[in-house]
Amino acid sequence: MEKLVNQFELGLFFWQMLIFIGLILLLRKFAWKPILDSVNNREEGIRNALSSAEKAREEMVALQAKNEETLQQARMERDAMLKEAREIKEKMIADAKADAATEGAKMIEQAKAAINAEKNAAMAEMKAQVSSLSLEIAEKLLKEELSNKESQIKLVDKMLADAKLN
């Protein structure tokens, strides 16, 4: 302890205090303050950048979700439209089929009526011809019978052969 006190030199203590306090004051003003401010600013900047990056990421995620939703909606709409179109198509086909059927039936009906009318007309004509032919045959038969028996039979055969051709 005594050695310590002996070693203590007031002059050195004076210079040390003078230089050291001066150094503290100078460094505080010209070095530590700007250094700490810059470091703080930089850290603040990094923190802000990180938080804004996080925000951007969140926004991105939200945007993606929204896109997905829109896409889903579009897909649903498309499906609905397709379904509708299919339904319309089927309806159209069914309608066309029904129309065609009725038209066909009507045409058949008309054709049938026409055929009947033709048949009736033909029958009537045939009837008239048959009757006139019968009358002619009868007339000729009567005429032949009156002249020759043999020739009368011959005539009848010939007439019949004619009639067969008709």
Place this chain on the structure above:
Amino acid sequence: MVFSRKSLTIIASLFITALSFAGIAQHEEHATAASTEEAHATATEAESHEAHAEPTDAKGKIKAFINHHVLDSHDFTLFSDEEAGTHFGFPLPVILVDEGFHVFSSSKFNHGESVAESNGKYYAINHHDGKVYRTDAQGTFTHDEKGHTTNIHPLDLSITKSVLSILIAAILMFWLFTSLAKSYGKNNGIATGIGRFFEPLVVFIRDEIAIPNIGVKYHRKYMGYLLTIFFFILFLNLFGLTPLGINVTGNIAITFSLAILTFLITTLTAKKDYWAHMFWMPGVPKPMRIVLAPIELLGAIIKPFSLMIRLYANMLAGHIVLMSIIGLMFIFKSWLGSSLSFGLAFVLSILEILVAFLQAYIFTMLSALYFGMAVEEHHHDDAHH
């Protein structure tokens, strides 16, 4: 230990290399041993006739050299040639306050061998403590029965080796940190240049020393002091490890001034709670408070005192041990002993670098702890101790 395996391997390999070199040197040494012994004996005899009773044997010389080295010096001696009696270095100004100012160059002392005359007064350097005393024209020192010098010791404001080292450290720090501060502005907030190396240390002191001990609220107020004291001690500790032979942080006047500043700042910035805890401890019975008050008061003085002694003792011990081991090399004069000393000195030097950082850290850390105590705000509803 904090040494990594890799560094230990490097040290071991260096050590082995040193051993092999020593082995080669051994043969030559044997041949010349006898002649050097004789020469040495004659040299010591011749020296012993000199006026001042300097130790003549190797051990005594080394002891004297170490003692001289750890003390402050009035001139900056880089190395000396003992046989020729010449010193290489430069003198420093001596400023004495003894009934007026006495300013002269330390070359007048002729490395402590002459008596300097200034304005009709005579001064000489005492070899025991390295201090300047007023003497008569012959430079005689008087001693009391305990061996203390009784000559008048004037106020010595000389620019000694320590003062010069402090000045150099201060200028270096100022240049380094102002350039670091300026580099932020130039480079958009990112440090450049040599100061960049120190930026992590600055951030470390803020984040690991100041904020945990003082708190976010008040730490900014103390940052200037903590940063200055950390780098000041660190730089001077590291200066001490250079071959320049500077021992500033191992000087009691320096550590005393640093400790007293910590004490003053603690005391002057202390809040109400600090004083309440010192003189009227809350949460304990009244008679105990009376007992506790002097203990707490004593504690407040012991804290900076321990700061002072810790730094002083660590740095001084480091210097003495390191120099003693280096000195052993010259005492052993054998290949095994000298190379062992060399290896030991090498390892110790590396340890001293660690100590340089550690002591700067501890001083700053404890200062921050005391500042933290001074500004702490207690909530008295919870139980104390």
